[in-house]
Amino acid sequence: MNKKAISRNLYILYTLAHLKKKAKVRGTLFGYFWWIIEPMMLIALYSYVVGMIFGHKGTDQILMIAVGVTLWKWWSMSMSSGTKSFRRYKDIVCQVKMPLPILPASEVFGESYMFFFAYLLLQTALLYLGFVPDVLALLLSFAISTLAVSALSLALAMLNVFIRDTDFLVKFGLRILFYITPIIYPASRVPENFQFLIELNPFAYLITYYNNALIYTDRVEYGNMFYALVVSAIALFLLVRLCKKITPQIIRNV
Template sequence: MFEALWRYRYFVLASIAGELRGRFARSRLGLLWSILHPLAQAAIFALVLAEVLGAKLGGVEDKTAYPVYLLAGMAAWTLFSEILNRCLSVFIEYSGTLKKIAFPRICLPVIVWGSALLNHVFLLAAIVVVFLFFGYIPGAAWLVLPLGIVLISLFAFGLGVMLGIFNVFSRDIGQILTVALQLWFWVTPIVYPQTVVPEHLRWLLHLNPMVSLVGIYQDALVFNRMPDLAPLLLPTVIALGLFSLSFLLFKRASPELVDVL
């Protein structure tokens, strides 16, 4: 499969560019919408929670710290959810293409993966501008962001491809994931810091790999500090495990995908 991906690398790159153009065809703002949506969502949370409910970031007196904390968490979650959702539906979305054109089917999730990564780069560029507006100067800790991007994307890709294969055979998977993602978002410290979680419930945070992965962004962007590597060990193992398992599962299910579609 990896050899096939290399042989079709120009097809993959051209498809990523075509997907970005097609997604925002006949839109005046085009690619900006992929940046404005998460920024707008973070702004709404900041307005409601910080201004209306008076939420603050513990240990930080700066009023802009909480919106910055929200942006950091939303950036990490947007990357995760976009890759996961696109991989979940990619085989169904491109069912017509699979039936008409002969090419390695593994190219499809890789194309949506690359498209999501490109969107994320543009989003981070917009966040840098917002941070500068708030007076947050990028520090050396920002250099660790590629680690967060790699781990989150591997985790989301592996999980997304596996669920995407199951979704072909049972469309209930997509409906269940929609609800599960909403719950997953709220049990991940994005709109609230970990310190507000009651002591008797904090053990749940250790079961959620996204806590440590989102924490990479929060530590680097908000507090300008390097993340603690020890809590990242388990999420790294899970991400690599799911990534590897997704290719094995795809290899076994690939011959039946087109027939079921």
């Protein structure tokens, strides 16, 4: 691919992500603040449930919930939107010559716009409480999660073209994944016979990377993070190649 084609594709990606950001806030009273208001309400709710009902209290616990809820909104919205991207942009898929992986990627980057506002508030609170992030670990965490969520969104978008029930299954699956991901509880509290659910859950590793980068900086393991980065990049690369290979089938079935 030449430089002109790369520049064109990056421009398309930016334009679609920017339009998505504008569409999300158009006509709303609070606009971008909804990306802050909703997580804050959920953080308060889950902190109450975990603290008052289950007896798990402490600043660290509340911060872990805050980090997890903020990230989960970004990831779940990205995958939910990405799953429907080929069908939503049916006219573009059928009429415009462009790499189809750009469409689910634009959903991920569009949600990243919104995530940035909530993250700024979260990071400000962490700094105020004395938690200084490991910048390299934080950048790696962001890169890993962006690649991994983009890969999952692309895979689900392709599957949704051929199996129309995928969208419904994703909505249901994301609800289940939230509760089996150590967000409102630490992974250490999961019974031994259910630890395999944590080990098989990629989001559990992503949550751990962010918790370590933002709160428990002494627990950062760069080796594991670089391994996850390579695996995520390879997965996305292979899925992009697959998407290009089956583009004619996608266009016929979308």
